[in-house]
Amino acid sequence: MTAPVIAVTSGEPAGIGPELCLELAGWSGEGRPVVLGDRELLAQRAAMLGLDIVLRDYLPAVPAAPGTLDIIHLPLAKPAEASILDAANGPYVLALLDRALAGCQSGEFAAMATAPVHKGVINDAGVAFTGHTEYLADKTDTPLVVMMLAGDTERGPLRVALATTHLPLKDVPAAITGELLERTLRIVDADLSGKYGIAEPRILVAGLNPHAGEGGYLGREEIDIIEPALARLRGEGLQLSGPHPADTMFTPPVLAGGDAVLAMYHDQGLTALKYATFGNGINVTLGLPIIRTSVDHGTALALAGTGQADAGSLFAAVSEAARMAQRATARKQA
Ligand SMILES: NC(=O)c1ccc[n+]([C@@H]2O[C@H](COP(=O)([O-])OP(=O)(O)OC[C@H]3O[C@@H](n4cnc5c(N)ncnc54)[C@H](O)[C@@H]3O)[C@@H](O)[C@H]2O)c1
Numbered sequence: 320m321t322a323p324v325i326a327v328t329s330g331e332p333a334g335i336g337p338e339l340c341l342e343l344a345g346w347s348g349e350g351r352p353v354v355l356g357d358r359e360l361l362a363q364r365a366a367m368l369g370l371d372i373v374l375r376d377y378l379p380a381v382p383a384a385p386g387t388l389d390i391i392h393l394p395l396a397k398p399a400e401a402s403i404l405d406a407a408n409g410p411y412v413l414a415l416l417d418r419a420l421a422g423c424q425s426g427e428f429a430a431m432a433t434a435p436v437h438k439g440v441i442n443d444a445g446v447a448f449t450g451h452t453e454y455l456a457d458k459t460d461t462p463l464v465v466m467m468l469a470g471d472t473e474r475g476p477l478r479v480a481l482a483t484t485h486l487p488l489k490d491v492p493a494a495i496t497g498e499l500l501e502r503t504l505r506i507v508d509a510d511l512s513g514k515y516g517i518a519e520p521r522i523l524v525a526g527l528n529p530h531a532g533e534g535g536y537l538g539r540e541e542i543d544i545i546e547p548a549l550a551r552l553r554g555e556g557l558q559l560s561g562p563h564p565a566d567t568m569f570t571p572p573v574l575a576g577g578d579a580v581l582a583m584y585h586d587q588g589l590t591a592l593k594y595a596t597f598g599n600g601i602n603v604t605l606g607l608p609i610i611r612t613s614v615d616h617g618t619a620l621a622l623a624g625t626g627q628a629d630a631g632s633l634f635a636a637v638s639e640a641a642r643m644a645q646r647a648t649a650r651k652q653a
């Protein structure tokens with residue numbers, strides 16, 4: 320089987336994304352990464368870090384030699400300085416995503432892996448943007464996608480999907496509806512099977528309130544919304560447990576009972592996930608018509624240009640995208 324081509328968007332030009340992408344030169348892992356970004360930016364960052372890398376325009380038929388990085392050049396609006404955000408380059412960051420998505424949709428790429436973007440500076444550029452997850456859902460006309468982060472722990476993989484993503488905390492309770500939970504859990508169930516090859520996945524579902532509502536004395540969402548939704552889905556054959564009190568659901572005995580967790584909101588799930596796996600974790604968008612993985616960290620502006628940023632998460636994102644692409648191909652051929 321030929322290596323699946325993974326489009327790697329280099330992300331916010333003032334952040335650590337471009338230099339992490341340079342570490343993909345001579346990649347010998349799974350898949351074949353092609354970095355999307357401004358050639359001069361990548362060359363400058365390589366020179367700044369003293370990296371001896373050949374940047375080559377991507378040639379599909381000719382694999383990159385050791386020390387060579389395949390790139391697809393897309394121009395910056397303005398030269399970028401490490402650590403200094405500039406809203407003028409907001410459209411450039413989105414152009415990288417659009418190019419990668421178009422290539423995934425046409426079959427040029429098997430998947431995309433994204434280096435971090437800075438949500439604030441894209442909004443400063445005048446584009447309402449809450450994250451790759453929502454952007455790609457919108458661009459592919461997908462009514463609902465699910466953000467899931469996953470990483471390895473000493474006890475095995477930890478996977479945390481989110482019922483709500485980039486939402487102010489005050490808006491979370493109203494967003495948790497039975498319909499949202501049902502649609503979200505069906506996507507998580509389907510993609511744990513399809514993208515991860517887990518037959519009959521078991522999903523642990525968190526409560527929203529302290530102690531999962533304490534029988535209704537500390538909130539009623541568990542009784543009124545979450546439990547009925549779980550009961551309906553169990554009737555369809557999904558293997559669900561919960562609602563679990565969120566403070567103890569990340570303890571090993573509880574986690575041992577599931578293949579993934581569904582958290583009700585961003586920091587309920589991702590605080591535990593990042594504590595346990597930061598540096599090797601990845602972000603996956605479930606429910607999209609294309610394969611998209613990402614790093615588990617942000618733009619880390621203070622580290623940009625220092626060479627101190629760890630590329631482990633980007634490497635894991637490229638590898639996982641390649642594995643998912645290989646599973647998708649195997650499924651089509653079966
Ligand atoms: N996938 C993405 O595009 C993505 C993910 C998370 C955050 N963000 C965005 O990034 C920006 C900054 O977010 P933040 O400050 O909350 O999180 P951050 O991940 O950028 O930084 C958090 C801490 O982790 C450190 N860190 C991050 N990546 C590292 C790496 N590869 N190696 C070593 N240390 C690393 C940073 O130095 C900092 O101390 C925000 O705009 C946020 O929305 C984007």
Ligand SMILES: N[C@H](C(=O)O)[C@H](O)COP(=O)(O)O
Pocket residue numbers: 449450451452453466585589602613614615616617
């Ligand atoms: N919520 C993600 C995290 O904490 O790592 C991050 O903001 C990236 O989200 P997108 O993949 O939607 O950009």
